[in-house]
Amino acid sequence: xxxxxxxxxxxxxxxxxxxxxxxxxxxxxxxxxxxxxxxxxxxxxxxxxxxxxxxxxxxxxxxxxxxxxxxxxxxxxxxxxxxxxxxxxxxxxxxxxxxxxxxxxxxxxxxxxxxxxxxxxxxxxxxxxxxxxxxxxxxxxxxxxxxxxxxxxxxxxxxxxxxxxxxxxxxxxxxxxxxxxxxxx
Amino acid sequence: xxxxxxxxxxxxxxxxxxxxxxxxxxxxxxxxxxxxxxxxxxxxxxxxxxxxxxxxxxxxxxxxxxxxxxxxxxxxxxxxxxxxxxxxxxxxxxxxxxxxxxxxxxxxxxxxxxxxxxxxxxxxxxxxxxxxxxxxxxxxxxxxxxxxxxxxxxxxxxxxxxxxxxxxxxxxxxxxxxxxxxxxxxxxxxxxxxxxxxxxxxxxxxxxxxx
Numbered sequence: 001x002x003x004x005x006x007x008x009x010x011x012x013x014x015x016x017x018x019x020x021x022x023x024x025x026x027x028x029x030x031x032x033x034x035x036x037x038x039x040x041x042x043x044x045x046x047x048x049x050x051x052x053x054x055x056x057x058x059x060x061x062x063x064x065x066x067x068x069x070x071x072x073x074x075x076x077x078x079x080x081x082x083x084x085x086x087x088x089x090x091x092x093x094x095x096x097x098x099x100x101x102x103x104x105x106x107x108x109x110x111x112x113x114x115x116x117x118x119x120x121x122x123x124x125x126x127x128x129x130x131x132x133x134x135x136x137x138x139x140x141x142x143x144x145x146x147x148x149x150x151x152x153x154x155x156x157x158x159x160x161x162x163x164x165x166x167x168x169x170x171x172x173x174x175x176x177x178x179x180x181x182x183x184x185x
Numbered sequence: 186x187x188x189x190x191x192x193x194x195x196x197x198x199x200x201x202x203x204x205x206x207x208x209x210x211x212x213x214x215x216x217x218x219x220x221x222x223x224x225x226x227x228x229x230x231x232x233x234x235x236x237x238x239x240x241x242x243x244x245x246x247x248x249x250x251x252x253x254x255x256x257x258x259x260x261x262x263x264x265x266x267x268x269x270x271x272x273x274x275x276x277x278x279x280x281x282x283x284x285x286x287x288x289x290x291x292x293x294x295x296x297x298x299x300x301x302x303x304x305x306x307x308x309x310x311x312x313x314x315x316x317x318x319x320x321x322x323x324x325x326x327x328x329x330x331x332x333x334x335x336x337x338x339x340x341x342x343x344x345x346x347x348x349x350x351x352x353x354x355x356x357x358x359x360x361x362x363x364x365x366x367x368x369x370x371x372x373x374x375x376x377x378x379x380x381x382x383x384x385x386x387x388x389x390x391x392x393x394x395x396x
Contacts, residue, residue, distance in 0.1 A: 014263065022263035030256050031248035038249075045350025045372055048255055052348075053375075055259040085389075086373065116245070123242035142243035169200035175239065176199065176232075 011068035026055065028125070029075050035117045036079040046086050054079040076114060126178040134171035141168060197221055202233050206240050254351060280308035280387050308385050310334065317392070323368045324392045330362040330380050343380035349373065 005013075005024065013021035030051075037050035057078050065074055127135050140153045141164075154161040197218050204210035205218060222230055250256070284305035302317040315328035330341060341362040347354045349372050356364045358380065366376075371394035376387040 019260075019263045023260045026256060026259045030251045030259065034251035034255075035248045043372070045352065045370075048252075048350035049348075049373065049375070051251055051255050052258065055262050059262045059265075116242075117248065119238060119242045120245050120248055123239055124247035127243075138243060142240065143246045145244070165200065165204075169198065169203060172203050172236070172239075173199050176236070179235075179239065 006069070007071045008068035011062065011065060011071050015063050022059070025071070025075075029072065029121075032072075032076060032117055032121045033079045035120075036076065036083060036114060039113050039117070040083045040087060042083075042086055050079065050082045050086055053082045053085075057082070072118070076118060080114065122179065123175075126175055129178055130171065130174040134167075134174055137164070137167060138171055138175065196226065196229055199232070199236070202229075202236050203240070205233075206237055278308045278383060278385050280306035280313060280385050282388055283307050306387055307333075309383050311380055311383065311385075313387070317390075319393065320368070323370045326366040326369060326376075326390070328364055330358055330364070330378075341380065343378060345376060345378035348375045348377070 005021070007025075007028075010021045010025050010028075014025065033051055033054050034047075037047040037054075040047075040050070042050065054075065058075055061078075065071065127138055130138075136157055137153070137159075140157060141147060148156075150161050150164050153159070154164055159167065197214075201210055201214055201218050205215060210218070222233070251259075282304060284303070300319045302319075304315045304317070306313040306315070310333050311330055312333055313328055313330050315326055318325045318327065326347070330343060332341075340360040341358055343358040343362075345356045345358065345364050345366075347356075347366045347369060349370065352370075354366055354369075356366060358364055362380075369392045371392050374390045374392055376390055378385055
């Protein structure tokens with residue numbers, strides 16, 4: 001049920017006291033929060049603290065979120081602020097930390113690495129919604145480095161090699177539609 | 186929601202864009218595609234840019250999941266928050282640090298073994314007296330929670346927890362309000378607790394490394 005619910009529905013259910021909806025939000029956005037915590041190059045315990053503090057603030061403030069559909073951007077901001085707070089703590093306590101990048105200090109500037117994290121999350125979520133056959137094909141073609149040859153993909157997925165190109169195009173079109181980037185081909 | 190671009194049947198198919206991104210588009214088709222884009226088709230230019238972002242995100246792969254223990258404790262926060270909200274008589278306050286006898290200057294990066302840092306936090310009707318002693322494996326925080334009203338007597342009931350990352354150390358207050366946290370590793374610790382019906386949190390406590 002929750003896998004299909006959109007963010008706004010999950011947030012509304014959470015505020016109404018639905019613990020399963022909260023769990024679904026943690027599952028959905030946990031990787032985003034974790035990626036933001038990890039990109040700051042804190043030590044392991046502090047990364048864990050950023051993760052925990054982000055969700056602690058979120059659960060305390062969720063009822064005040066005016067636009068439930070804006071949860072993705074909101075939780076990202078909280079994670080970013082928690083990371084900055086942790087790094088400022090380091091500033092007075094540690095000498096071995098690398099300098100804080102300027103982009104981390106100016107909170108008003110868009111942060112390229114966070115945009116990339118959000119894009120990866122958005123695309124991975126969309127891939128999980130376009131059907132197993134398409135998801136398997138796109139994961140096989142793109143998730144591996146170096147990309148496997150079509151012959152290998154065809155063998156693995158039980159497809160004719162000649163159908164991989166056209167099927168990939170159809171799957172990318174479904175993905176494009178899911179992402180809201182444009183019309184299907 | 187993104188607006189659907191205006192695309193006539195003469196627009197190149199998505200497969201051409203995908204093939205070009207993958208370096209597999211035949212030269213003749215590439216030339217046709219370039220000519221189409223050069224003619225100023227904004228919809229196809231936007232489509233190609235979006236597809237490039239998508240393919241880059243696909244190549245980067247899905248984000249790493251957080252460790253299961255962290256995921257579980259984050260999932261439990263909702264239930265904890267609801268339990269706390271149910272206790273309307275419980276008052277949650279943030280204690281303020283009113284005295285900080287940091288032995289070293291503010292920009293000191295390391296504390297010497299045996300350094301003592303005395304602190305006093307105030308909140309509601311209570312004070313917390315603390316002493317952070319730096320040792321070889323970390324620091325010990327020794328302290329006492331005392332009522333502001335010096336005439337108040339009786340046993341003190343409460344507990345504290347010091348958290349950092351996945352580590353949580355719990356301490357029950359003695360009857361006269363004393364507590365001790367041993368071997369706190371260098372880093373930022375969060376200390377929370379309850380005394381009587383007052384839930385409280387201290388400002389983050391930075392434990393410096395010795396030596």
